[in-house]
Amino acid sequence: MDKNTLTGFALMAVVLIVFTWYSQPTAEQIQAQRESDSIAASRRIEAQQAEEARIKAAEAQALLMKQDSTSLLFSARNGSSQLITLENDNVRLTINTHGGVIETAELKNYQDQQKQNVRLVNPDDAHMRLSLPTKTDNIITDELYFQVADMPASGAGESLESVTLRLPLATGSLDIDYTLRPDAYMVDMVVRANGIANLFMPSTQALTIDWNDRAHQLEKGFDFEQRYSCIRYHSNDGTTDNLSETSDDEEEIEQALDWVAFKNQFFSAVLISQQQFTGAHLTSRLYQKGQGYLKSYEAQLQTAFDPTGARPTQLQLYFGPNDFHTLKAHNDLSLNADRDLELEDLVYLGWPVVRWINRWFIIYLFDWLKGFGLHMGLVLLLLTIIVKALVYPATKKSYLASARMRVLKPKMDELNKKYPRQEDAMKKQQEMMQIYSQYGVSPMGGCLPMLIQAPIWIALFNFVPNAIELRGQSFLWADDLSAYDDVIRWGKDIWLIGDHLSIFCVLFCVMQIANTWISMKQQQSAAMSPEQEQSMKMMRWMMYLMPLMFFFMFNTYSSGLNYYYFLSGLTSILIMWFLRKTTDDTKLLAQLEAYKAKHANDPKKHSGMAARLEALQKMAQEAQQQQKR
Secondary structure (H helix, E strand, O other): OOHHHHHHHHHHHHHHHHHHHHHOOOHHHHHHHHHHHHHHHHHHHHHHHHHHHHHHHHHHHHHHHHOOOOOOOHHHHOOOOOEEEEEOOOEEEEEEOEOOEEEEEEEEEEEOOOOOEEEEEOOOOOEEEEEEEOOOOEEEHHHOEOEEEEOOOOOOOOOEOEEEEEEEOOOOEEEEEEEEOOOOOEEEEEEEEEOOHHHOOOOOOEEEEEEEEEEEOOOOOHHHHHHOOEEEEEEOOOOEEEOOOOOOEEEEEOOOEEEEEEEOOOEEEEEEEEEEEEEEEEEEEEOOOOOOEEEEEEEEEEEEOOOOOOOOEEEEEEEEEOOHHHHHHHHHHOOOOOOOOOHHHHOOOOOHHHHHHHHHHHHHHHHHHHOOOOOHHHHHHHHHHHHHHHOHHHHHHHHHHHHHHHHOHHHHHHHHHHOOOHHHHHHHHHHHHHHHHHOOOOOOOOOHHHHHHHHHHHHHHHHHHHOHHHOOOOEOOEOOOOOOOOOEEEEEEEOOOEEEEOHHHHHHHHHHHHHHHHHHHHHOOOOOOHHHHHHHHHHHHHHHHHHHHHHHHHOOOOHHHHHHHHHHHHHHHHHHHHHHHHOOHHHHHHHHHHHHHHOOOOHHHOOOHHHHHHHHHHHHHHHHHHHHO
């Protein structure tokens, strides 16, 4: 490899390092987070005390209102709690008539680290309430008791999939219909007024939803899972965005929203409105490692409400995996068939160009390989081989560009002897470019093909950590390809390393060093001026330091990603060895000589970089002459 090929590798690495660095918290963010945690802790104590005082006051007020038989909500405040379970093959939901909302959501086909079914909603952590102002009182559902108005009869062993809850009011009721879709993770939630239009002011047209939750740590790697957990939302203009993954964040969203998701790395709870949400206020707060939680989420939303009951408020809730195809299939379950919810955007696939590569190539290639029933370790191996085969033409072109530079080294050595002085550097560079032009060699020929491969590297960087298929899949010494492998661990965090040593990360970094060493060996035989030799010393240091930087960045990353990069480096070495063995330098030089002879009288050969250097040289000479005058 020559300097340009190494430059291509270096640029690819720099892009990857910058991307990784960008996705991680900075030192300032970490320090700010520590300060924020201290302030937040004191604020939490103050807030807890204020909340306790509020609760006591509310309880006292509620007691008084319960005893007020003339109150609009007298019957609703004096009910009893009942748990109702909706269930299909995928999910089990528990609805509490006290509040009328879903209290627990359990996924039946996925397990957590304790080998229990994943719970996305827990009564101790999650809370949702609906609020409506009336002329005389405020309907706040978490203070009220609903009645079971309609529940289909079920036989022994059968599961309910729908229920209607009714909140009794003075002249009618507020009803909530829950319908769990068969073989899906989606439940329809329809809120309708029933004979209570006279209770509301004419201006009442919105239902307020307060939703909060604490995201449990479900995966082995806290830092890695927290980095991929956030509040994500979809605007009615078709764009998807999220609050910060690496710091506390709070936003007032001006656009109307189709849905808001409380997202973990591999699972999400999504609230969808068919009439869209307005006035959204979203808040995300980080938890520290060891507390059992990743983040706390809060969402304050408004959606359309018709007091006459003619147009019910149509909501939906998705409790399920962040699986691209599963989410895409649930778009078809939308109550508004005219709008694509684009739920698959919950699976982050990278920046636009990278996202297209993942969306239209990597995902389908991965699914095709997975379809053979192979182990995920073999799937990643075959994925690596196929990707390398597809970029092989660019790799070969890059290598041949380096090889042409290598066989021209004797001519460059003669040029170095001809122009040994520093003041002749411009002349030497001009003749060097002229020689390259005569032989049809491009000094940048090895750089561009390598840069073409960079988006694929970054695409896999985004795809592997979000591939739920790797979750819980063991391979060799790694017990979970979606998390770091920690056969070697010491139980105490060390700065920049953590509490473990990832063997796949070490192998990946060792392979990077091997690749660098091979590149440097080839570089020694490439055509290069003394000035280029000097400039290459810094690049050599950079190339050798990069694996060390990779180690500190990737030690907490998923073993599947490190395994892929290890395989990628290994196959690169094998490809370089094959190309070196199959390239005859004598024949290659003969081809270059033939090219030179064929185009000896072509005036276009003295153009391009050589012509520009000549023009620059003339300008420099004229400037020197003017200075002498």
